[in-house]
Amino acid sequence: MHELAVTESVLKIAIEHAEQAGAERITAVTLVIGDMSSFVDDSIQFYFDLLTPGTLAEGAQLHFKRIAIQFRCRSCEEEFEPRGMDWTCPKCCALGGTVIAGKEFYIESIVVKSEE
């Protein structure tokens, strides 16, 4: 539901950076999205294709880097990926942990071009 507004910010940030760099076109945008964030790739792609025509980013490729949820065990410091309803540490069997990855939601980079 909220991906329209989110995609508008993606586009705005990408265009700002491209303009600052004196580029005339954006050919690719790479997003980093943690699995714990509530953002859906397909939906962002859908709005991106809808919003980009007529902008610097017309025809740009959108790349997604998904980051899995990662826990750090509070007992033994082991870092592990929770799987569904299995949150037990593979090393010491303690439950859960501090979330150290999976909340990312940012633009990593853009690829730009100038037409001369």
Added chain:
Amino acid sequence: MCDPCGCEDHVHKHEHPHETETGAWKIPVVQKILSANDQAALENREHLAAHNITTINIMSSPGAGKTTLLMATIAALEGTVRVGVIEGDVASQVDAERIATTGAPVVQINTGGGCHLDAPMVHRALHALPLAEIDPLFIENVGNLICPVAFDLGQRYKVALLSVPEGHDKPYKYPAIFEAVDLVVVTKSDLMPYLDFDLDAFRKLMQSLNPKAPVLFLSAQTGEGMADWLGWIVENV
């Protein structure tokens, strides 16, 4: 500074020495996509601090009992603190009208399809409230266990409600909200005899994900456990 060609400061348009064959180059951005919302939230936070208002963002799935709890809270705290409320819903004034019957100042935000409140919406609502007469301010977010958590509103505390009928396994399915909040309130405790909600399992799961957040257990209908919740408010306002 080159990633991969160091063109961070590439503001010129003449031929570029690192250009690939196609004349394209990469610019590292590393900017949070919700940075505009975060900025607006920061302004709300300052605005609220200037008025000495403690703000509590209440999030839950639809029907977990947010409005009912707020009404019971306002009634119980009458004469001690002056509660203000921002009501967030996709549509309708229903919840604001319910709150208004308590006499507390309330503003309704309709998101018009949006699945969460964002900081600019709260900013506009703040202008419609008598801020000099309010502390604490409760923001009832749109009923949704997923989206609201990504959008900082400028609150001091985030509280999740989980009602007994929803089941104790919800943190497995919606870890983001349960990991992010400062307090969890299990609501509708009066329904325990009819359902298989395992409170110990829920506490254990919360302890494993977010040990800093206390778990309260109450019924706005019977009043069971309300004292702990009111105590938490009075202590933190």
